[in-house]
Amino acid sequence: MINEIEKYAKDNNIPIMLKDGIEFLEEYIKKNNIKKILEIGSAIGYSAIKMALVSDDIRVTTIEKDKIRYEQAVYNISKLNLNTRIKIINEDALNINLTDEYDLIFIDAAKSQYINFFKMFSKNLKDNGVIISDNLNFHGYVNNVEQIKNRNLRQLVRKINEYINFLKNNEEFSTIFLNIGDGIGISKQKK
Ligand code: SAH
Numbered sequence: 724m725i726n727e728i729e730k731y732a733k734d735n736n737i738p739i740m741l742k743d744g745i746e747f748l749e750e751y752i753k754k755n756n757i758k759k760i761l762e763i764g765s766a767i768g769y770s771a772i773k774m775a776l777v778s779d780d781i782r783v784t785t786i787e788k789d790k791i792r793y794e795q796a797v798y799n800i801s802k803l804n805l806n807t808r809i810k811i812i813n814e815d816a817l818n819i820n821l822t823d824e825y826d827l828i829f830i831d832a833a834k835s836q837y838i839n840f841f842k843m844f845s846k847n848l849k850d851n852g853v854i855i856s857d858n859l860n861f862h863g864y865v866n867n868v869e870q871i872k873n874r875n876l877r878q879l880v881r882k883i884n885e886y887i888n889f890l891k892n893n894e895e896f897s898t899i900f901l902n903i904g905d906g907i908g909i910s911k912q913k914k
Pocket residue numbers: 738739740763764765766767768769770771786787788789792814815816817831832833836
């Protein structure tokens with residue numbers, strides 16, 4: 724079933740996490756005993772499912788604004804019998820107000836909104852929690868902004884650079900950047 728989801732994503736150009744990125748995330752969840760996860764950007768449920776499968780006592784809340792992807796995610800989640808442990812919300816994450824607190828917040832939605840997601844959801848982080856952000860290399864473009872011919876793409880990559888600077892200069896959080904998958908940031912509250 725996981726293979727089928729990977730194939731569906733590939734055939735339909737759905738940008739699910741790259742193999743070494745998701746493996747890193749699974750390891751991180753195991754090592755740090757993470758139990759309660761919030762994900763921004765479910766797509767078809769792939770990463771939410773992979774994270775939930777790390778251990779039986781993990782719970783994931785995941786948000787997806789696109790109706791078709793949401794429905795595909797619901798289908799995949801129920802195929803794997805994970806309905807009780809993965810809660811999926813069909814909404815724009817920027818219009819949601821959650822009150823729960825999480826061990827891990829995984830940001831993997833619209834790259835232009837990362838600063839907003841971070842600011843909005845950091846209040847939902849437990850004291851020792853972590854915010855992980857995906858696609859900080861943006862397919863290798865991030866270090867070559869001026870060479871990008873397409874205007875929209877250039878704008879998007881600039882946004883990611885702004886986010887990286889926002890993390891680097893953050894007073895409350897310190898971030899390490901890893902060259903895994905498409906580039907991952909791991910942000911923790913400063914003590
Ligand atoms: N985490 C997934 C991939 C997510 S792709 C995986 O690895 O399996 C990014 C998704 O974020 C897209 O499906 C897109 O529709 C969704 N998205 C973008 N902006 C969003 C927003 N503001 N709120 C909710 N979902 C959003």
